[in-house]
Amino acid sequence: MILYPAIDLKDGHAVRLYKGEMEKATVFNENPAAQALEFVEAGCEWLHLVDLNGAFAGEPVNATPVEEILKQCKVPAQLGGGIRDMATIEMWLSKGLERVILGTVAVENPDLVREAARAFPGHVAVGIDARKGMVATKGWAEETNVNATDLAKSFEDAGVSAIIYTDINRDGAMQGPNVEETAALANAVSIPVIASGGVSSIKDLENLKGCGAPLNGAISGRALYDGAIDLKEALKVMKG
Numbered sequence: 001m002i003l004y005p006a007i008d009l010k011d012g013h014a015v016r017l018y019k020g021e022m023e024k025a026t027v028f029n030e031n032p033a034a035q036a037l038e039f040v041e042a043g044c045e046w047l048h049l050v051d052l053n054g055a056f057a058g059e060p061v062n063a064t065p066v067e068e069i070l071k072q073c074k075v076p077a078q079l080g081g082g083i084r085d086m087a088t089i090e091m092w093l094s095k096g097l098e099r100v101i102l103g104t105v106a107v108e109n110p111d112l113v114r115e116a117a118r119a120f121p122g123h124v125a126v127g128i129d130a131r132k133g134m135v136a137t138k139g140w141a142e143e144t145n146v147n148a149t150d151l152a153k154s155f156e157d158a159g160v161s162a163i164i165y166t167d168i169n170r171d172g173a174m175q176g177p178n179v180e181e182t183a184a185l186a187n188a189v190s191i192p193v194i195a196s197g198g199v200s201s202i203k204d205l206e207n208l209k210g211c212g213a214p215l216n217g218a219i220s221g222r223a224l225y226d227g228a229i230d231l232k233e234a235l236k237v238m239k240g
Helices: 032-041 052-057 063-072 086-094 104-108 110-119 148-154 179-188 202-209 222-226 231-239
Strands: 002-010 013-018 021-029 047-051 077-080 099-102 124-131 134-137 142-147 162-167 193-196 215-220
Touching: 002 032, 002 052, 002 063, 002 193, 002 231, 013 032, 021 032, 021 052, 021 222, 032 047, 032 063, 047 052, 047 063, 063 077, 077 162, 086 099, 086 110, 099 104, 099 110, 104 110, 104 124, 104 134, 110 124, 124 148, 134 148, 142 148, 148 162, 148 179, 162 179, 162 215, 179 193, 179 202, 179 215, 202 215, 202 231, 215 222, 215 231
Parallel strands: 002 047, 002 215, 047 077, 077 099, 099 124, 124 162, 162 193, 193 215
Antiparallel strands: 002 013, 013 021, 124 134, 134 142
């Protein structure tokens, strides 16, 4: 399994939110590229980036720090937040991003996801963010009546490279991930699933690893910044 360290960008800084609430942002590093390099130097093989302002604005807002990270770090990175049209997808991939994460458009314009996955095979992932199994969009601000597993299944034949599944109520709350729902989703589709939200200890990573579903990896943010997870140990667990 791959460990994806998360760098959430708000107003140019690396922050963490509590349960997705923008006003509950803690700044962990004012230099996101330096933070990314720290992760890479510790042995991380991927980076997970989120443009939080972009998710609300519907277009890229933190482009400068993202570009700086892509320049300085020689590992693949995936980015979500504010990517809602082909031009933005093309722009990011041309700048060296490995994978775009499409969230809101996966609900509002699924044809765009299919078109992008066909045009850029291997470089398009779907981000499914859910509260109590139902999908939320636009930076988690809007609830929908779309079931997370149904949405995942609808992209089964689309050629997307991964699904990033986030349980919003666990995100940044340090309460552990929703292992049961994540495993159920991963077992329901053949697309690789990455777990996100609430990963707060080595035990959480072990639980995801042993959940009986073929998870591709797990994303962790706050726990790495707080020191609740030792990065070197986490990488060992994920590779073991």
